[in-house]
Amino acid sequence: MKDVIEIKFEELEPKINCLDHGFVQLLDCMPRLIRDNEDSADYAISEAARTSYERELKTVTDDKTLIRYLMRHNHTSPLEMIEFKFKMKVPMYICTQIIRHRTASLNILSGRYSVMPEEFYIPAIDDIRMQSKTNTQGSENNLDEHMSDCVISDIKELCKKSFTVYKDFLEAGVAREMARGVLPYNLYTVMYWKIDLKNLLHFINLRSDHHAQKEVQVFSNAILSLIKPIVPWTIDAWEDYSVYRGGMVLTRYEVEAIKNIIDNVPNLYDVPLGEEVDTFKDIEVDSTLEQREWVKKAERLGWV
Amino acid sequence: MKDVIEIKFEELEPKINCLDHGFVQLLDCMPRLIRDNEDSADYAISEAARTSYERELKTVTDDKTLIRYLMRHNHTSPLEMIEFKFKMKVPMYICTQIIRHRTASLNILSGRYSVMPEEFYIPAIDDIRMQSKTNTQGSENNLDEHMSDCVISDIKELCKKSFTVYKDFLEAGVAREMARGVLPYNLYTVMYWKIDLKNLLHFINLRSDHHAQKEVQVFSNAILSLIKPIVPWTIDAWEDYSVYRGGMVLTRYEVEAIKNIIDNVPNLYDVPLGEEVDTFKDIEVDSTLEQREWVKKAERLGWV
Amino acid sequence: MKDVIEIKFEELEPKINCLDHGFVQLLDCMPRLIRDNEDSADYAISEAARTSYERELKTVTDDKTLIRYLMRHNHTSPLEMIEFKFKMKVPMYICTQIIRHRTASLNILSGRYSVMPEEFYIPAIDDIRMQSKTNTQGSENNLDEHMSDCVISDIKELCKKSFTVYKDFLEAGVAREMARGVLPYNLYTVMYWKIDLKNLLHFINLRSDHHAQKEVQVFSNAILSLIKPIVPWTIDAWEDYSVYRGGMVLTRYEVEAIKNIIDNVPNLYDVPLGEEVDTFKDIEVDSTLEQREWVKKAERLGWV
Amino acid sequence: MKDVIEIKFEELEPKINCLDHGFVQLLDCMPRLIRDNEDSADYAISEAARTSYERELKTVTDDKTLIRYLMRHNHTSPLEMIEFKFKMKVPMYICTQIIRHRTASLNILSGRYSVMPEEFYIPAIDDIRMQSKTNTQGSENNLDEHMSDCVISDIKELCKKSFTVYKDFLEAGVAREMARGVLPYNLYTVMYWKIDLKNLLHFINLRSDHHAQKEVQVFSNAILSLIKPIVPWTIDAWEDYSVYRGGMVLTRYEVEAIKNIIDNVPNLYDVPLGEEVDTFKDIEVDSTLEQREWVKKAERLGWV
Secondary structure, three states: OOOEEEOOOOOOOOEEEEOOOEEEEEEEEEOOEEEOOOOOOOHHHHHHHHHHHOOOOOOOOOHHHHHHHHHHOOOOHHHHHOEEEEEEEEEHHHHHHHHOOOOOEEEEOOOOOOOOOOOEOOOOHHHOEEEOOOOOOOEEEEOOHHHHHHHHHHHHHHHHHHHHHHHHHHHOOEOHHHHHHHOEOOEEEEEEEEEEHHHHHHHHHHHOOOOOOHHHHHHHHHHHHHHOOOOHHHHHHHHHHOOOOOOEEEOHHHHHHHHHHHHOHHHHOOOOOOOOOOOOOOOOOOOHHHHHHHHHHHHHOOOO | OOOEEEOOOOOOOOEEEEOOOEEEEEEEEEOOEEEOOOOOOOHHHHHHHHHHHOOOOOOOOOHHHHHHHHHHOOOOHHHHHOEEEEEEEEEHHHHHHHHOOOOOEEEEOOOOOOOOOOOEOOOOHHHOEEEOOOOOOOEEEEOOHHHHHHHHHHHHHHHHHHHHHHHHHHHOOEOHHHHHHHOEOOEEEEEEEEEEHHHHHHHHHHHOOOOOOHHHHHHHHHHHHHHOOOOHHHHHHHHHHOOOOOOEEEOHHHHHHHHHHHHOHHHHOOOOOOOOOOOOOOOOOOOHHHHHHHHHHHHHOOOO | OOOEEEOOOOOOOOEEEEOOOEEEEEEEEEOOEEEOOOOOOOHHHHHHHHHHHOOOOOOOOOHHHHHHHHHHOOOOHHHHHOEEEEEEEEEHHHHHHHHOOOOOEEEEOOOOOOOOOOOEOOOOHHHOEEEOOOOOOOEEEEOOHHHHHHHHHHHHHHHHHHHHHHHHHHHOOEOHHHHHHHOEOOEEEEEEEEEEHHHHHHHHHHHOOOOOOHHHHHHHHHHHHHHOOOOHHHHHHHHHHOOOOOOEEEOHHHHHHHHHHHHOHHHHOOOOOOOOOOOOOOOOOOOHHHHHHHHHHHHHOOOO | OOOEEEOOOOOOOOEEEEOOOEEEEEEEEEOOEEEOOOOOOOHHHHHHHHHHHOHHHHOOOOHHHHHHHHHHOOOOHHHHHOEEEEEEEEEHHHHHHHHOOOOOEEEEOOOOOOOOOOOEOOOOHHHOEEEOOOOOOOEEEEOOHHHHHHHHHHHHHHHHHHHHHHHHHHHHOEOHHHHHHHOEOOEEEEEEEEEEHHHHHHHHHHHOOOOOOHHHHHHHHHHHHHHOOOOHHHHHHHHHHOOOOOOEEEOHHHHHHHHHHHHOHHHHOOOOOOOOOOOOOOOOOOOHHHHHHHHHHHHHOOOO
């Protein structure tokens, strides 16, 4: 089969360690073999997209431009032609977040079949985050070092205690499915996870976002690192266009606010030399939260 | 709107308590209003099924017969026309099992947003099950009463200890998303769950089965009780035809074994009076597990 | 059941005629009964969303604000708690476009079971559109009246001829499943379609967009009209925030271009009175198509 | 990468011609590279299944036995770890049947973007089937040769006529999206189709079944031929256990009927020599259709 070559995994099943005991390992992808005049697996996307237009576009647009067009216009069905399979070791509550992404296939270590291994996620000393004051679901800053030390030793002690009780239960003959009830939520578990590129990018959009729990960001970012060399053009386009990355979404009110500013530009010519003008305009909404969101976007757009 | 009536929920949002603190509550269903010449929501299934045949079958088959036909032949897409919405309080590890059923919609109490309530599943004294010797994933029989007592008090103590640590963490300012890591897996959580009848019956097939963990059977059976008065014809048909209920699936080898027995019947006439014959035949497979499965089915079919 | 009232369907199953013989009919929705202190079905969204935060947010945010927040931040899982069921009569090729939206339940009139009715979509005289020169998949302007007349009479003739052949085949005893092969793609078919609000809004985003085929826009807009009185707050929020409606998405390059303009504002003070300045800036990309897309957005943002 | 070998596609992208112009081509599968001590892609199933039991079962059951166990007990989630990608040319109405299987990814030749090629499915002379008298959705026997000849020439003439009108429309400038409305339903289209093994076997269960339209059986059988060498153990198990293949499903009434017969066996010893006894028993249902279904199964089980 001399006219195909393998996707260049740097190593057979590249693996990135995450947190203290976790990891993400790329077990497989589709396509795994590519034509030797192709650079990456990206071709499988443009190839499928061209089905829609058959003869028409074939000569007009090259693969990279086509993929960028698809990404910019949210024509994402051809992205489903790429598939990835991972093995991951993650804390239970990260696993639960992953399972919520329903368009994926998975097999998870079962506490009914197996004795769970004694591995818990113990945060590092500089990673005990405090509850955010402004964001009900978020965290911010760290506890001071002394407190963090106490928290970590409490976590360790509780995990150890829980696992001892768990083992005692098993020894007493309690069914595994019942005994596991005492194991804490930061226990590590192992899962196989197979997902197509469209749904994986949606996952990364949400889980590499700074609003996501930091622990899941670690895994999401590891996944991103693993797939980037396999579909580089797609990832580049996604970095440029996704509103979770380089792009930005404006609401009707924000469009209106910018329009008001631009419409007002001619008036700026009359401003006396040396005087400063703040061109920024509020959006016309009652919600202070929405107003604050606009301010953040306005800063990225150049207003100070 | 005089020609429709409400689906007769016995009460507004009927609720069944499960385990010590859990429950299943039927919040809503679709259809909720039915024509007043209809007895149940079953009509929404036959109505949709008839779309396929429009004029043709309308007079031939009545609704009940049509539904039974659909169930017998696994033509289940019309079952998707019925939708149910539940509120449930379940232990975390039951929640994880429920999430695995991907064709459903759900919202779950989030340990990132909320302080989790102090409610844990503590098994009853007569429900501490032992690990099954024959079934790696199952349980069987109970621990003796004294041991069960010890197990329960260990569970209670550990849960209490965990929750104290959790509250201490929160008071110290640790982010909720991190603090929850010490909470054990038998913590109760609350979820909204919306699912169509086709996928719900698949759930019940698997989760009311005697191989399922007993705790999830409790919830699955509660769900079944709640939907049965709403789609009685469908549930009747399912009880008669599902291979997880009254039906049975035979493998190629089991079909062959029965055929061999039936073919052999004429020879039975020659059996001397008073002599007994065991007509049972093994199936021709190497696997002893598969052989044992056949024996169990054969017993249900009348062989002893 | 005095504390609930029905969702106020203006009539029992409101119906909007589409094209010449088509229609969309709203058969049912969930919730269908709402509490009498509620105005609309929107409450089912906020109710489910609150599960995530339980106690925390209950008093802070009212329902409308919460729904707007969810829509703005693309937290769309609670939208899945609303379900709609439609009956539609559509041309076959519109049906195919509808089926492509996979997260929905459907039953379609089957040409294997039933004799298809003789109903074809015949475009109106002022709706014979020409192939777009700039958009390979689009149409623009109309054929002149004389040509349109010819086209219509050709369509009519061909449909008539096809249906005669079809009927002849059936009379000769040919199986319906084979005979249907001669029927043209503008034949009407009938379908039941059940879909949740999240997936329905995605459908409307794509199919009410001006890039969509005009015939499917007609059906999509009809659907929108039917659901708007049922979930008015959600639709309002969607009109304000969806990038397919009042909102807008900016790429990394467009963010950069606006930033360059804003950064340049102080220089405007030095512009001699009476002189005009064009503040518009190109984006830094090679693709002329992408440049053109930016120009269109820039116009909406106030640049001329 | 010396410790992996390629999946042995006999040729790079094996292709089976179907009907007159159609085909199924296997473009890719996952896994595509297998370890050199593995014989087939089946290993990816057992590997994922073992995640659930980790240490426990590893030594107990070999891969083939494990896969057979999974298939027998309908534990099909590990089958999702295998993925296939096909290119297919199919008549439009077969395409519609394929799209109905929602858990798959696809891209289809678009009549909006492209001028459709002039290729129609014209049945062969010995394949013009008659409408079944007993099965409203089925066909049986063939028209006589003369009639078949007429039917075929009518189909050809109509297709030719339709395509001429279509081309005339395009030449007159009518938008492709409108012009396609006159094309008949037996027009060929081209699609990419990516689906996992679990969902593909469900497709084959339904579409290779003798109740399916013969034309879709042709494609389904071609697909089966293409995947069999890649996952031979799984296909073997499926042939033995699927109730659409070697297996059989019994209803509650059929289980009861067999039990009645077996219970009655001792009475057979009293039958006078030379006398024949019909041991067969009806099932206790009103439906004659259900009774007939039992008779068919009883025949397979040895009763005449």
